[in-house]
Amino acid sequence: MAExxxxxxxxxxxxxxxxxxxxxLHMVIFWICLVIAVIVFAVMFWSLIRYxxxxxxxxxxxxxxxxxxxxxxxxxxxxxxxxxxPATATLKKIYDPSAADIDILITGYQWRWRYEYMQEDIxxxxxxxxxxxxIQNQNEKTPTxxxxxxxxxxxxxxxxxxxxxxxxxVIHAWWVPELxxxxxxxxxxxxxxxxxxxxPGTYRGQCAELCGKNHGFMPIEVKAVSQQDYxxxxxxxxQQQQQALASADKDWTMADLMSQxxxxxxxxxxxxxxxxxxxxxPVFPALAGSPMATQETGRTDHIxxxxxxxxxxxxxxxGAVLSPSDLAAVITYERNAWGNDSGDRVxxxxxxxxxEGGNEAPQSAMIKEADDANRS
Amino acid sequence: MQxxxxxxxxxxxxxxxxxxxxxxxxxxxxxxxxxxxxxxxxIGGFMALxxxxxxxxxxLQFVEPEFFNQMTTMHGLIMVFGAVMPAFVxxxxxxxxxxxxxxxxxxxxxxxxxxxxxxxxxxxxxxxLFMEGGGPNFGWTFYAPLSTTYAPPSTNxxxxxxxxxxxxxxLGAINIIATxxxxxxxxxxxxxxxxxxxxxxxxxxxxxxxxxxLAGVVTMMLLDINFGTxxxxxxxxxxxxxxxxxxxxxxxxxxxxxxxxxFGIVSLIVPTFARKRLFGYxxxxxxxxxxxxxxxxxxxxxxxxxxxxxxxxxxxxxxxxLIAVPTGVKVFNWVATLFRGSISFELPMLFAxxxxxxFTVGGLSGVMLAIVPADFQYHDTYFVVAHxxxxxxxxxxxxxxAAIYYWLPKWTGYYPxxxxxxxxxxxxxxxxxxxxxxxxxxxxxxxxxxxxDYALQFADFNMVSSVGGFLFGISQLLLVVVVVRxxxxxxxxxxxxxxxxxxxxxxxxxPAPAHTFSTPPEFIPERDSPSRP
Numbered sequence: 001m002a003e004x005x006x007x008x009x010x011x012x013x014x015x016x017x018x019x020x021x022x023x024x025l026h027m028v029i030f031w032i033c034l035v036i037a038v039i040v041f042a043v044m045f046w047s048l049i050r051y052x053x054x055x056x057x058x059x060x061x062x063x064x065x066x067x068x069x070x071x072x073x074x075x076x077x078x079x080x081x082x083x084x085x086p087a088t089a090t091l092k093k094i095y096d097p098s099a100a101d102i103d104i105l106i107t108g109y110q111w112r113w114r115y116e117y118m119q120e121d122i123x124x125x126x127x128x129x130x131x132x133x134x135i136q137n138q139n140e141k142t143p144t145x146x147x148x149x150x151x152x153x154x155x156x157x158x159x160x161x162x163x164x165x166x167x168x169x170v171i172h173a174w175w176v177p178e179l180x181x182x183x184x185x186x187x188x189x190x191x192x193x194x195x196x197x198x199x200p201g202t203y204r205g206q207c208a209e210l211c212g213k214n215h216g217f218m219p220i221e222v223k224a225v226s227q228q229d230y231x232x233x234x235x236x237x238x239q240q241q242q243q244a245l246a247s248a249d250k251d252w253t254m255a256d257l258m259s260q261x262x263x264x265x266x267x268x269x270x271x272x273x274x275x276x277x278x279x280x281x282p283v284f285p286a287l288a289g290s291p292m293a294t295q296e297t298g299r300t301d302h303i304x305x306x307x308x309x310x311x312x313x314x315x316x317x318x319g320a321v322l323s324p325s326d327l328a329a330v331i332t333y334e335r336n337a338w339g340n341d342s343g344d345r346v347x348x349x350x351x352x353x354x355x356e357g358g359n360e361a362p363q364s365a366m367i368k369e370a371d372d373a374n375r376s
Numbered sequence: 377m378q379x380x381x382x383x384x385x386x387x388x389x390x391x392x393x394x395x396x397x398x399x400x401x402x403x404x405x406x407x408x409x410x411x412x413x414x415x416x417x418x419i420g421g422f423m424a425l426x427x428x429x430x431x432x433x434x435x436l437q438f439v440e441p442e443f444f445n446q447m448t449t450m451h452g453l454i455m456v457f458g459a460v461m462p463a464f465v466x467x468x469x470x471x472x473x474x475x476x477x478x479x480x481x482x483x484x485x486x487x488x489x490x491x492x493x494x495x496x497x498x499x500x501x502x503x504x505l506f507m508e509g510g511g512p513n514f515g516w517t518f519y520a521p522l523s524t525t526y527a528p529p530s531t532n533x534x535x536x537x538x539x540x541x542x543x544x545x546x547l548g549a550i551n552i553i554a555t556x557x558x559x560x561x562x563x564x565x566x567x568x569x570x571x572x573x574x575x576x577x578x579x580x581x582x583x584x585x586x587x588x589x590l591a592g593v594v595t596m597m598l599l600d601i602n603f604g605t606x607x608x609x610x611x612x613x614x615x616x617x618x619x620x621x622x623x624x625x626x627x628x629x630x631x632x633x634x635x636x637x638x639f640g641i642v643s644l645i646v647p648t649f650a651r652k653r654l655f656g657y658x659x660x661x662x663x664x665x666x667x668x669x670x671x672x673x674x675x676x677x678x679x680x681x682x683x684x685x686x687x688x689x690x691x692x693x694x695x696x697x698l699i700a701v702p703t704g705v706k707v708f709n710w711v712a713t714l715f716r717g718s719i720s721f722e723l724p725m726l727f728a729x730x731x732x733x734x735f736t737v738g739g740l741s742g743v744m745l746a747i748v749p750a751d752f753q754y755h756d757t758y759f760v761v762a763h764x765x766x767x768x769x770x771x772x773x774x775x776x777x778a779a780i781y782y783w784l785p786k787w788t789g790y791y792p793x794x795x796x797x798x799x800x801x802x803x804x805x806x807x808x809x810x811x812x813x814x815x816x817x818x819x820x821x822x823x824x825x826x827x828x829d830y831a832l833q834f835a836d837f838n839m840v841s842s843v844g845g846f847l848f849g850i851s852q853l854l855l856v857v858v859v860v861r862x863x864x865x866x867x868x869x870x871x872x873x874x875x876x877x878x879x880x881x882x883x884x885x886x887p888a889p890a891h892t893f894s895t896p897p898e899f900i901p902e903r904d905s906p907s908r909p
Binding site: 083 | 434435436437440441442445508509513514515519521522525526528529609610611615616617650651652653654655656657658659681682683686689690693694697698700701704705707708711712714715716717718719720729732733736737740741743744747748749750752753755756757817820821822824825826827828829830831832833
């Protein structure tokens with residue numbers, strides 16, 4: 001199990017049929033390479049010792065031999081063919097995602113994963129949960145340092161799970177070593193992969209394609225549970241989503257918006273715009289003191305930017321991925337934190353109206369840009 | 377071979393700095409390339425040490441993740457385009473005319489231009505680190521859209537510097553081909569050339585074939601960033617994976633550009649110090665050509681996880697495995713050359729032997745990486761980092777150092793200091809293997825590449841790698857000490873300083889005068905050709 005930070009020298013055997021096949025391919029090719037290396041280096045070092053000039057060695061005069069040269073061309077070819085056969089067989093299995101029981105859409109974001117259970121109407125983000133104090137060496141690091149998330153991907157054992165992978169921004173790669181699944185998440189395209197997990201447990205992985213500054217901080221945690229526990233989890237999850245939806249209909253107080261907003265901001269926004277709102281200009285603009293976040297005239301643009309993103313920049317659209325309550329809270333927070341003090345409140349109801357294309361839907365430049373990008 | 381005419385032309389040269397600015401002499405330009413490459417090696421090496429310092433322990437220690445990414449990117453770009461490639465071009469400039477009996481390169485002014493483009497390109501590239509938003513931070517492979525939509529504003533300067541460095545490479549390659557094909561001394565057939573000349577001829581063709589593709593791909597980036605095109609943007613009908621296909625169509629031949637001349641160097645040094653003719657000269661030439669041709673049909677093995685269709689995966693797996701065959705032939709030929717030789721262990725030989733062992737380690741991990749299902753586990757981990765550093769650092773860079781020690785007596789007239797050189801060798805071997813061998817294990821254990829911080833189970837491997845990295849980096853100062861001392865003096869070297877050496881370069885004086893082979897030397901194939909019966 002991956003729970004301990006035990007020293008490991010080799011690939012994990014893994015917990016799927018495919019991962020075990022991959023492991024055995026890896027070991028076979030490793031031993032072949034090791035044997036070749038031992039033979040070549042043995043001949044080489046024996047020659048270096050035996051035919052030293054200081055020992056009085058006189059050099060021979062041969063400089064070619066057709067037989068030998070044909071042999072050491074042909075033998076590697078045979079070894080490689082022998083290796084290619086099982087590799088091809090395993091690859092064919094990996095490339096067969098048909099007859100899956102469960103479909104999961106995995107979307108990479110800078111710098112988190114989003115999981116959508118396509119048959120269940122369940123979707124949520126999975127963020128790294130390692131506290132910043134551990135990363136900055138103020139607190140002791142726990143064994144799952146950098147490999148832990150707030151909401152793991154929960155899967156039942158024994159079922160064939162198909163992953164559909166895509167990205168909302170740059171290319172990411174979803175990798176869990178113990179499942180032997182690694183696939184790129186490419187924006188605008190959908191890749192397929194699959195797994196069938198044999199044993200319940202927690203399996204951890206990381207993003208495997210450089211995706212910007214927090215590439216090292218978007219881990220993957222897969223929790224494999226029994227079929228029974230899986231059903232229970234699904235029910236619980238659905239109930240939670242209902243509650244979140246209902247909360248959008250009430251009128252929120254400033255204090256509630258600010259406290260919820262701070263949590264959302266620190267999870268989704270602070271990696272670029274920084275905890276203190278100062279941003280990292282010019283790529284990630286400051287929010288503290290910015291006209292958009294402080295002035296009444298910037299309010300519409302502010303909402304639109306958060307909801308629809310900004311085409312041609314690193315700002316992605318959050319309208320479809322966060323709940324109206326979270327969106328309202330985080331916008332309110334941005335308009336009042338760090339001395340922005342606009343006193344402005346944004347209510348979930350207002351966000352819902354904008355998202356449903358209600359009468360107030362503002363046609364700013366940004367929303368047009370986002371539309372253009374979506375259309376084309 | 378010095379004539380009165382030569383002395384007169386030398387006297388007409390401007391002195392001081394402008395002499396180096398306007399020189400058209402292949403030896404001086406060769407030295408400029410080598411000095412430039414050395415400076416870049418230390419700049420890129422310093423960046424590597426920033427990376428290794430940050431990775432010494434888990435947790436963020438010295439630099440922010442954003443700056444860490446700039447360091448990994450710049451380290452790769454500078455080492456590939458600024459250190460390894462110019463070093464080989466420098467050796468080619470110095471030695472190709474001497475080995476084929478030519479008075480200079482075919483296009484001396486172009487030669488000067490190709491060199492002086494490089495300081496411009498890399499000066500500009502390095503200046504991006506001081507710009508607002510920082511330098512390139514998207515890896516040396518600069519995958520779109522991280523390098524387009526999400527890139528820092530300095531990316532335009534990065535693109536321009538890649539263009540300029542690319543033009544320099546293309547012009548250099550044209551010059552090398554023109555020199556080799558037109559200026560061989562009468563009687564020297566292609567199959568009479570030294571393997572260093574052969575490997576460089578093939579490398580130059582690779583450069584001409586792929587550098588324009590790199591220029592094309594960065595131009596498409598430029599258009600995507602500034603002019604609203606969507607080559608690499610799916611929202612506009614483009615494809616981010618197209619970037620990778622184009623990049624690696626350049627990138628894979630590029631890695632052979634950095635290793636083929638190394639094969640040539642080792643193929644000269646091993647016979648010299650085994651005092652025995654190279655085994656299988658012809659098969660060496662054919663193997664080099666096969667590797668070069670195969671390099672055009674294996675690019676997608678860098679992209680096994682992007683979601684290629686099954687038939688494409690299979691094709692690229694088989695083609696990649698095939699490369700092991702000609703590469704194996706080379707290693708076997710070197711070992712067969714050693715077999716029943718009369719071997720001594722001078723400095724160039726030590727580095728060449730270390731090259732053979734260490735390059736083979738990198739080659740074998742390459743075979744493992746070719747197996748697609750297993751590559752799904754290795755891809756983008758430290759296993760890959762270990763693999764390509766084994767072929768490039770203890771591989772290509774060791775071969776460059778071997779070449780420097782091999783030809784220093786010809787360049788300076790003195791032998792390099794044996795004792796200091798041996799210290800340099802052993803510290804380098806220990807340092808480089810301490811650095812890169814543990815990376816195999818951290819990669820297999822699951823550490824992704826290009827991360828500034830890592831989980832606790834990778835801590836021990838990283839600590840060893842960092843210690844090794846500093847040892848290797850600092851011991852390269854010894855190389856500078858040895859070379860500088862050798863330029864200033866030492867044990868005088870004869871025209872042919874190595875007992876078993878063969879080739880026209882050893883028929884001129886040591887140090888080689890400014891102008892050599894003003895009249896073509898006599899070449900008797902039965903006596904001088906490496907392929908003589």
